[in-house]
Amino acid sequence: MCGIFGYIGPSAAAPLLISGLRRLEYRGYDSAGIAVINGDLDIYKKVGMVKELENILPATVKGNIGIAHTRWATHGGVTDANSHPHASEDGKVALVHNGIIENANALRNQLRKRGIVLKSETDSEVLVHMINLEYQSGAAPLTAVRRTLRRARGTWGICVIFLEHEKIICARNGSPLVIGIGEKETFIASDPHALTSHTQKVIYLEDGELAVLTAGDVKTSRNSGKIVDPTIHILDDDWGESELGDYPHYMIKEIHEQPDALRQCITGRINLSDGTGRLGGLRLSPKKLQAIPHVRLIACGTALNAALVGRLLIEKLARVPSLAHVASEFRYNDPVIDAKGLYFVVSQSGETADTLSAVKEIQTKGGTVMGVINVVGSSIARQCGAGAYIHSGPEQAVASTKAFTNMVAALTLFAIQIGRSRTLSRQNGRALVKGLREIPEQMGKYLSNQGPIMEAVEIIKEAKSVLFLGRGISSPVAREGALKLMELAYIPCLAYPSGEMKHGPIALLEEGSPVVVICPNDELKPKVLSAIHECKARGAKIILICEEGDEIAAEADVSICVPNTDPLLSPMLTVLPLQLIAYHTALELGLNVDRPRNLAKSVTVE
Numbered sequence: 053m054c055g056i057f058g059y060i061g062p063s064a065a066a067p068l069l070i071s072g073l074r075r076l077e078y079r080g081y082d083s084a085g086i087a088v089i090n091g092d093l094d095i096y097k098k099v100g101m102v103k104e105l106e107n108i109l110p111a112t113v114k115g116n117i118g119i120a121h122t123r124w125a126t127h128g129g130v131t132d133a134n135s136h137p138h139a140s141e142d143g144k145v146a147l148v149h150n151g152i153i154e155n156a157n158a159l160r161n162q163l164r165k166r167g168i169v170l171k172s173e174t175d176s177e178v179l180v181h182m183i184n185l186e187y188q189s190g191a192a193p194l195t196a197v198r199r200t201l202r203r204a205r206g207t208w209g210i211c212v213i214f215l216e217h218e219k220i221i222c223a224r225n226g227s228p229l230v231i232g233i234g235e236k237e238t239f240i241a242s243d244p245h246a247l248t249s250h251t252q253k254v255i256y257l258e259d260g261e262l263a264v265l266t267a268g269d270v271k272t273s274r275n276s277g278k279i280v281d282p283t284i285h286i287l288d289d290d291w292g293e294s295e296l297g298d299y300p301h302y303m304i305k306e307i308h309e310q311p312d313a314l315r316q317c318i319t320g321r322i323n324l325s326d327g328t329g330r331l332g333g334l335r336l337s338p339k340k341l342q343a344i345p346h347v348r349l350i351a352c353g354t355a356l357n358a359a360l361v362g363r364l365l366i367e368k369l370a371r372v373p374s375l376a377h378v379a380s381e382f383r384y385n386d387p388v389i390d391a392k393g394l395y396f397v398v399s400q401s402g403e404t405a406d407t408l409s410a411v412k413e414i415q416t417k418g419g420t421v422m423g424v425i426n427v428v429g430s431s432i433a434r435q436c437g438a439g440a441y442i443h444s445g446p447e448q449a450v451a452s453t454k455a456f457t458n459m460v461a462a463l464t465l466f467a468i469q470i471g472r473s474r475t476l477s478r479q480n481g482r483a484l485v486k487g488l489r490e491i492p493e494q495m496g497k498y499l500s501n502q503g504p505i506m507e508a509v510e511i512i513k514e515a516k517s518v519l520f521l522g523r524g525i526s527s528p529v530a531r532e533g534a535l536k537l538m539e540l541a542y543i544p545c546l547a548y549p550s551g552e553m554k555h556g557p558i559a560l561l562e563e564g565s566p567v568v569v570i571c572p573n574d575e576l577k578p579k580v581l582s583a584i585h586e587c588k589a590r591g592a593k594i595i596l597i598c599e600e601g602d603e604i605a606a607e608a609d610v611s612i613c614v615p616n617t618d619p620l621l622s623p624m625l626t627v628l629p630l631q632l633i634a635y636h637t638a639l640e641l642g643l644n645v646d647r648p649r650n651l652a653k654s655v656t657v658e
């Protein structure tokens with residue numbers, strides 16, 4: 053989604069802004085722009101990729117102060133005019149904005165009445181004109197921004213530059229901004245990933261805060277004017293740039309990174325002799341775990357699918373009622389929050405606006421919420437204050453893969469941990485943690501011999517739609533397979549618990565319809581087999597994900613086998629062929645696998 057980068061210091065700003073934008077490209081965007089103080093306020097913006105913006109930059113952009121933006125359209129079409137930065141009419145103030153100004157229409161009308169002509173359809177542009185009006189009336193830059201934001205409703209991460217001042221003013225409310233402190237130079241970005249090649253020293257701006265950046269110095273304050281003493285964090289080296297290496301795309305690289313990523317997630321979190329898992333960051337003793345009356349997990353997209361696996365495991369292993377919720381619905385359904393319950397939010401980026409809103413809703417109502425998060429220091433991780441990092445390392449492809457398997461692994465560890473505080477025996481706990489320890493190797497084994505993926509792709513690539521079926525713990529895996537194929541190959545996909553298929557989706561089946569069935573060797577297999585027969589009777593082509601050596605393989609048109617494991621651990625293996633099917637289908641169709649259309653890596657608007 054939209055990205056921000058800014059620089060003030062002794063170096064030429066433009067090349068740094070461009071390289072900063074490149075680091076934000078993985079988030080997904082449709083246009084890009086920069087503004088640099090270079091005698092005048094020079095603004096260049098262009099629909100398309102950062103390299104297209106780079107192509108229109110003259111060599112004469114020499115200034116040392118600048119702001120830059122990648123836009124993912126929300127208000128107004130994908131046009132050069134709607135791209136950021138936006139400038140005041142006199143060209144003395146420029147702004148980039150992430151987030152949504154909810155009262156933009158009312159503010160536009162007020163500006164029009166004052167004779168101001170807006171050049172774009174965006175909500176963001178109103179801010180720059182309002183700031184300039186305050187500035188023209190004599191307010192200092194910080195005051196002009198502060199007064200403007202008091203009249204705005206919505207979410208923002210903004211950076212503003214003034215032609216007549218050597219500073220960048222930033223403000224955050226619901227849209228992340230991180231300040232990077234270098235030697236006599238200062239950076240700002242919406243994502244710490246963009247800062248790591250310049251500095252490891254960062255300040256996370258909090259909601260309701262503003263910052264004045266000068267070369268090598270930062271002053272932060274609240275919107276009320278109160279000065280804030282910022283905390284300096286040191287970024288983890290692991291969050292440096294992740295290179296493609298020999299891989300053609302980030303997605304396939306990240307699929308292959310899953311064995312190592314999983315090792316990172318579970319190392320130090322397994323106690324084999326007690327047969328338990330331990331997520332230390334939760335700070336929950338067995339006594340506390342025993343008292344938890346129910347668990348709720350809240351997330352979006354792939355993280356929601358992982359949460360759906362997690363909730364089944366928690367209920368099964370600990371006999372604690374457990375539910376997963378769609379984050380975008382959660383807050384608006386006015387949920388009852390039980391202060392004794394345990395709430396988890398699950399997120400790769402830790403920046404998803406819907407999930408962050410759910411955290412705030414739970415906290416406002418007195419609940420305890422913990423994060424299961426990948427990006428260290430992200431907004432959700434910091435807002436929760438406690439939780440478990442999943443340690444997948446940087447995930448750059450828009451389609452989430454290694455984060456899914458690590459979210460499932462972290463939630464499996466938690467399910468075992470809470471299970472052991474209750475009904476799960478040491479023996480059963482040991483069997484599970486032993487099985488979990490073997491998964492990375494089993495993943496590697498499968499990835500080095502992937503089975504007839506391309507045969508499955510042949511059946512799927514021209515299909516009008518694809519049905520994914522699974523039952524029990526494989527039902528969320530079916531959802532994940534459908535999500536992956538839909539977002540990458542743009543093929544309409546339906547995912548259903550296989551028993552529910554006959555209550556509706558069966559109507560879609562005709563000769564040749566592809567049906568992907570996930571069927572590990574568990575007690576539900578006979579039921580899934582019935583669903584396979586029902587599909588075959590209607591001419592459907594069955595692509596089956598099953599376990600090695602299982603005779604059910606003979607029932608399908610294409611069978612892809614994964615190594616044997618405990619059925620409760622199977623999602624971490626059965627999902628692998630589904631990721632590969634989505635990847636190779638998109639490639640066969642000539643699509644951009646790492647940056648599918650309309651999607652963003654971290655969805656920072658509601």
Ligand code: M6R
Nearest residue numbers: 353354355399400401404451452
């Ligand atoms: O960063 P998050 O895990 O909170 O993101 C949630 C979803 O936006 C994300 O999983 C999305 O569905 C992915 N594109 C799936 O591949």
